[in-house]
Amino acid sequence: MDVQLLTFIIVGATFALYIAIAVWARAGSTNDFYVAGGGVPPVLNGMATAADWMSAASFISMAGLISFMGYDGAVYLMGWTGGYVLLALCLAPYLRKFGKFTVPDFIGDRYYSQTARTVAVFCAIFVCFTYVAGQMRGVGVVFSRFLEVDIVVGVVIGMVIVFFYTVLGGMKGITYTQVAQFCVMIFAYIVPAVFISIMVTGHILPQTGFGATLADGSGMHILQKLDNLSVELGFHEYTSGTKSTIDVFFITFALMVGTAGLPHVIVRFFTVPKVHDARKSAGYALAFIAILYTTAPSLAAFARVNMIETINGPELTGTSYEQAPSWIKNWEQTGLIEFNDKNGDGVMFYSGDERNEMKVDRDIMVLANPEIANLPAWVIALVAAGGVAAALSTSAGLLLVISTSVSHDLLKRNFAPNITDKSELFYARLAAGVAIVIAGYFGINPPGFVAQVVAFAFGLAASSFFPAIIMGIFSKRMNDKGAIAGMVAGIAFTAAYIIYFKFVNPAANVPENWWFGISPEGIGTLGMMVNFLVAFIVFKFTDEAPEEIQELVESIRYPKGAGEASAH
Amino acid sequence: MAFRNDDDKKAYWKENLSLLAKLLVVWFAVSFGAGILFVDVLNNIHFFGFKLGFWFAQQGSIYVFVALIFVYMSKMKAMDKRYGVNEE
Numbered sequence: 001m002d003v004q005l006l007t008f009i010i011v012g013a014t015f016a017l018y019i020a021i022a023v024w025a026r027a028g029s030t031n032d033f034y035v036a037g038g039g040v041p042p043v044l045n046g047m048a049t050a051a052d053w054m055s056a057a058s059f060i061s062m063a064g065l066i067s068f069m070g071y072d073g074a075v076y077l078m079g080w081t082g083g084y085v086l087l088a089l090c091l092a093p094y095l096r097k098f099g100k101f102t103v104p105d106f107i108g109d110r111y112y113s114q115t116a117r118t119v120a121v122f123c124a125i126f127v128c129f130t131y132v133a134g135q136m137r138g139v140g141v142v143f144s145r146f147l148e149v150d151i152v153v154g155v156v157i158g159m160v161i162v163f164f165y166t167v168l169g170g171m172k173g174i175t176y177t178q179v180a181q182f183c184v185m186i187f188a189y190i191v192p193a194v195f196i197s198i199m200v201t202g203h204i205l206p207q208t209g210f211g212a213t214l215a216d217g218s219g220m221h222i223l224q225k226l227d228n229l230s231v232e233l234g235f236h237e238y239t240s241g242t243k244s245t246i247d248v249f250f251i252t253f254a255l256m257v258g259t260a261g262l263p264h265v266i267v268r269f270f271t272v273p274k275v276h277d278a279r280k281s282a283g284y285a286l287a288f289i290a291i292l293y294t295t296a297p298s299l300a301a302f303a304r305v306n307m308i309e310t311i312n313g314p315e316l317t318g319t320s321y322e323q324a325p326s327w328i329k330n331w332e333q334t335g336l337i338e339f340n341d342k343n344g345d346g347v348m349f350y351s352g353d354e355r356n357e358m359k360v361d362r363d364i365m366v367l368a369n370p371e372i373a374n375l376p377a378w379v380i381a382l383v384a385a386g387g388v389a390a391a392l393s394t395s396a397g398l399l400l401v402i403s404t405s406v407s408h409d410l411l412k413r414n415f416a417p418n419i420t421d422k423s424e425l426f427y428a429r430l431a432a433g434v435a436i437v438i439a440g441y442f443g444i445n446p447p448g449f450v451a452q453v454v455a456f457a458f459g460l461a462a463s464s465f466f467p468a469i470i471m472g473i474f475s476k477r478m479n480d481k482g483a484i485a486g487m488v489a490g491i492a493f494t495a496a497y498i499i500y501f502k503f504v505n506p507a508a509n510v511p512e513n514w515w516f517g518i519s520p521e522g523i524g525t526l527g528m529m530v531n532f533l534v535a536f537i538v539f540k541f542t543d544e545a546p547e548e549i550q551e552l553v554e555s556i557r558y559p560k561g562a563g564e565a566s567a568h
Numbered sequence: 569m570a571f572r573n574d575d576d577k578k579a580y581w582k583e584n585l586s587l588l589a590k591l592l593v594v595w596f597a598v599s600f601g602a603g604i605l606f607v608d609v610l611n612n613i614h615f616f617g618f619k620l621g622f623w624f625a626q627q628g629s630i631y632v633f634v635a636l637i638f639v640y641m642s643k644m645k646a647m648d649k650r651y652g653v654n655e656e
Contacts, residue, residue: 078603561655
């Protein structure tokens, strides 16, 4: 059977599965729609959280990024996992005990302030839209390469599927679909990685193969080989980076804290029955995420060796373009790989200096990996299904936060407090529908700034939500004025820095001009400190939080009496 | 009130905070310490074919993170029980 037919069958089968789950898990109430009735078992919630968290970027782009960055790729590996420790220890159990539906709910109630709630709602909506536009694009890319349909058709198919199970099932539908998507995604990631690990090093586990010697009998460790190749070809040594230590530190910290402050991640911990389950499901979530995140750097190393040797040949003299393997020709059509025969000898050569004749996009490392390694056709089809699963699961989680923010935080808590459960549910569905259409529009007409605004999403979450929630739990007396001033100062500082270097004056975006050598990606860490500091100063000059709020804070600090999440 | 008395409530929170502090020190040490600040020093040590600092940055810290959460979970479960504030 040819690759395309197989891909249609496998992707089609996964879609049928998602739809069947959606029909089975329809939402009957706002409680179902917002927090899946609060009855999701921790292991399943862990899988759903992992699928929610690992986006098209994690699945498609991360290994490629690492394989080009070498050691510096650690900022993503540690940054996007370490945040779960903060979540499990400092946020999730307390927020579960608090027992509301959304992050703005917590901020609004804890700081007894509609202003705080409204600031939080707008941050949440902005962060989620930033994210979701990229996901829809990811769906489009996978469809157009593997199924050879038009990118617009690809995005529309993705929209219809997400629309179906988000609008019908809400959080309940999404959660159980995400469990299935997690399984598809992780299987699709591990299978090619295991194949390649065996091929390159003879180890079944990519995690141990990463440190092993090459299977070609040379007795050289793969990382040593990669260091040698990199230096010979004019790249930096693979196991050391090019970023400054302070920048690596700040970026990693901003990503960790940002992860712990992202609303679509936090909301997942409202869906489990008990406080203990919130701690447990954070543990499971990270364990499931770690499967992919410890495989990715191994895959990055294998793929890089493979790619360099395929293009440059075993003697590093280059190989003939005429006899190039079919994956180079296949991916040339998508523009992800280009050959520019500068010296006109018909021989391809890839390097980090002036000898270079190839342009290789980092996304190719995962998408084309099965072809580079000559794996069977069904593995290629599986990777397509995995990429789509990663993009769909994250989109759905984000869209739900957007719809909840609109129907619950804005409508129910601000404009129409007397609305019935049934009509609130209707508005939640309506908002989800509208959000999908907007996200789809951005997927088809991607704004050029999607890549730039990702730093925004993390910076914003790090400098606004994270400090506000931490202070709300660990300080009984922190008041509304301190928290609002802190959030506004943190966001304003972070946003100004990012906007200046990314949009106003991108030419100045070099280490010499950065404050303390901190890049815009890492500035959220400083923004978080500004938030804490401003909040503390304002708090010192204003009245502490009222008695009933202090009691509320005390009551979320121990598990007993956590009922199901409710609006009242 | 869920606690037997006020002292219990204070002691519970204090114990929780000290557990948090210990675990977060480990969290910081493996990632920011071994993986970033002292990476060059540790890279002189070889560990199953890896440079140790590099291994912490791209593999080891992630395994430690997972372990930390499960340690916290089980310690808190025992503590909740001891203070009688666990869920039914």
